[in-house]
Amino acid sequence: MDLYRRDFLKLAGAIGAGAVIGLYKVDIAKALERAISGEVRLVWLQGQGCTADSISLLQGVHPDLVDAVTKLRVNVAFHPTIMAGSGEGAMAALEKPPDVLVVEGAVPEDPDSGFAEVGGIPFRTLVEKLAGQTNVAVVAAGNCASFGGFPASRNIKKLYGLTPSPTNASGLQFKYKERGGILGADFTTKAGLPVINIPGCPTHPDWLLLTLASAIHGVIPELDRWQRPLPFFQPLVHDQCALRGFFDKGIFSEYLSDKPEQGCLYKLGCRGPYTYCDDSIRKWNNKTNVCRNAGAPCIGCMEPDFWDEFSPFYEQMEDLPLLMGVSAATAGKAAIAAAGIGIVAHALRRGVSKEPEEKEG
C-alpha cells in the first residue's frame, strides 16, 4: 500500500494519535518534508490571533515531527515564526499561489477598518486573495479563524455602536454559527474543498499536523457540520472524560478544587457535555494532562460561538431547551445528537439539578 495515500485522519480516529504517530511518524515526517522540496507550498497567515495555535503546534509532538518542522524552518515559509534568518522567501511565498493555506486568528470584516493589517494590506484582502489562489486546502487553525472566536466576543453593551463585536470579527467560512464568513458559503479551493476548521483554544498539535499531512497528500477528511475533521471532533468530551464515572454515580464537586479528583465538574460549569473533541483521551503537552483532570471545568473551546454561548463559564448550564438545542446543534451526526439528548436525560436521571447524594466535609 502506498503509505503516502493513507488517510492519517482515519487512522488517528481508529487507534488514537499516539499510536498513529508511533506507527506512521516516518510517513508524516516525509509528508512534511515534501513541503521543503517545494512540491507543496504551504503558507501560514496570522490575523486577529494571539499565536497560541502556533505555540501549540510547536509543543508536545514526537521528536520526529519536531525534526520535520525543524527542517522546514531552514527551507521554507512553512510558518514565519519557525523560519530562521533571512526571509525573502517568506515574501515570495505570499506572491505565489499556495497549495495549503493555514490561517490563525480572526478576520475583521471591514477591510478599511485598520483593525488588522499586513504590511499595509488589510488582512481580509490578503486572505481573500490567497484563499482564492489556494490549490488544495484552506485550514482554519483554532477557534478564531474557524468561527471568529475571541475577537468576535460580543460587545454586550454596544459601546460606541460597534457590533456585534468591537471589530466585527469573523471566521474564514463561518461567522459564529452562520455559514458564510469572510470567504462565503460557496467557497472551495481549486481541489473542491471547503475550509477545514480545526478549532480549539488553542488547537491541538496532533489535529493540525495530521490534518496538514493529510491535506498535503490530497486526502479529503470527512467533515462535520462545522467543517471539523470528524475523527478528532466526533467524540463527546463528557463521554470520554476521566471523571465520567462520578457523573454516572451522581457525585459532583461543589466547589472548585473541592477534591477535584473525586467529583464531576458539571455543577461548576463544565461544558464537557456540549463539546466535541477527543482530548479526554488524547490529552495535551505530549499526553501529560487535560483541563478536567487538573480540576478545571471545560469551557467548550471547540464549539462555534463558545465565548458568548457558554459565558458565564463558572455557571452550570441549566436551561434545558438550550441544553438540548446545543447538543443537537453541535452534533456532527444524528447518532451523536441522539447521544447528546441521551446525556440530558441521563443527567436528569442522575439528579444533576438536585443535591448530590453524598457530601463530605
Add this chain to the structure above:
Amino acid sequence: MVKIEIDPVTRIEGHLSVTVNVENGKVTEAYTHSTMFRGVEIFLVGRDPRDAPHFTQRVCGVCFEVHRLTSLRAIEDAAGLTIPDGARKLRNIYQGIFHLWNHAVHLYALAGPDYSDAVAKTGLKRLDPLAGKGYLEAVVNQRKLLQAFAVIGGKAPHPLTPVPGGFSNAPSVEKIMQMKTMILEVSSWLGATENVPAIIDNVVNGKFDPELGSGLHDIVGLLLAAKEAGADTWGLGPGRFYAHGFYDLPDGGLFFPRGTFDGGKINPLDEKNVVEHVTRSWYSDESGGMYVGDAPPPEPKYGKSGAYSWAKAPRYEGKSMEVGPLARMIMKESDPFDLRKALTGGSTKSSTLGRLIARAQEALLIRDALVTWLDELVPGEKVYTNYEIPDSGFGVGLWEATRGSIGHWVNVKNKKIDRYQIITPTAWNLGPRDNKGQPSPMEQALVGVPVPDIKNPINVLRTIRSFDPCLACTVHIQTPHGKKYTISTSPAEVVR
C-alpha cells in the same frame, strides 16, 4: 537619509512594525506601529468578573499564564479576597516553570542565534539555529519544562487551572515528583549557579566542561559574544526603570520587589501615577490621558491625525519607563557575579547587553527558587477558598510577565464588569510617542544603534530582541531604490 521599515511583532504579516531612519550609519529616529486591534477592554464590559481570567489570557498566546494570574489578582482584589497559602505556592510554581521556559526559549532560540556563528560569524557554533548542539539541547529541555507546567496547568497554552479563589487542583505526591524530576533534569543540563565563574573561565579559554553544565556554557558564550559585538554601548533606554514585582512570599513580600528607579535611587511605586496617553494612538482623545483606573474603554479612531499605532503610551509620573528583567534585577538590587557591572559599566545601566545579562541572571534565580518552592508543596494542602462576586468594587492586579510589568484594573458594578483596563509590557517598552512627543523606551533605545550595512541591520534586530517582544516578527527593509528585504526577527507581544 535612508528609511528602513521594520515589521516585528507578528510573523509574516507583522502586528508591530518599526520604521527606522538611518543617517551616517546610525539610527536617528524610530517609530513603532502596532497594527492589530481586537477590543478586549470593550467586550469585557457587562460580563461576569470570573470570566475575565478566561478572556484576558487570550490577549497573548505567549503571556497567557500571567494575563490569567494578573486578572485573577484584579478580581480577587475587587472582592477583598485572600487566597490560601497553598494556592500562593502553586501559583508561584505555575509561573516559575513558565518563566524559566520563556527565558530559555528566548536565550537559545530567539536572541541566541543573533550571536551565533551561522548568523554573525562569532565562532559560537553551538548556538547555530537548528544545527548547533546547544540549540538542539535547549529544544529538548524547553519541552520538558512545558510538560512539567501542564502537570498542574492541565494544558499549555491557555491553562485554566488558576481560578478565582486559588487553584483548581492540589497536586498529589506523584505529581509533585513528576514536576520535580523534569525540573531537576533541566536544571542539571543548565548547571549549578555557583559554576558560573568557572564556566566564564572555560568560555574565555575555549574550553567546554559538560559536568559544570552545558546550558550555562552556551549562555555565557552568548553574553560574551554580545559584549564582543559592542552590545553594551548601544540600545540605551531612558535609564528609568519600573517594576511591579512578583512571586508572593509567605511574609507578604515579593521575591522580585516593586519599585521605580530614576537613574539614581529606587523609589516606591504608586500605580495611581500611571496614565495611558492616546495622542499618537488610533483612539479618541477622550480614551486616555487620565489615571488608568479611571479610563473608559478605548474608542477606536483609525486614521486619527498624527496617530500611528493601536498601542497606547503608558507613562509613570509623565515619564517613559523601561520594564523587564533588567528593571526587576535593579529593584532587587541584584547583580549576580557582578556581570552587568563588569560587562556593561554598571549594574543599573540600560543597554542591549544589560537586558540580555539580566535575563540570564533572572533565569538562574528562578531556577534555584523553583527547586526550593517544589520542596515546600504539601500534598492535600488547601488551595482554594470560595470566591463571591462583589456587588461592586474596584480591583488592581499588578504583576510581571516574563518580558516586563503587566497591570489589570477592574471596576465591578451590579456583579458585572463595568470597566476593564490592561497595560502590557509591550505598551510600556514598545508603544508609540506620548502627548509630549516623548518616545517609548524602545523608540529611544534604537536611536544611535550602528547600522553599517542597511541590508543587514543586525544591531537593530539585536536591540529589538533584547526587549523580548513575545511574538515572532518580520523585518521589512526598504532601500531608497524600492528594493524590499524581509528578515524574520524575534517575537514581540501582541497589544490587545
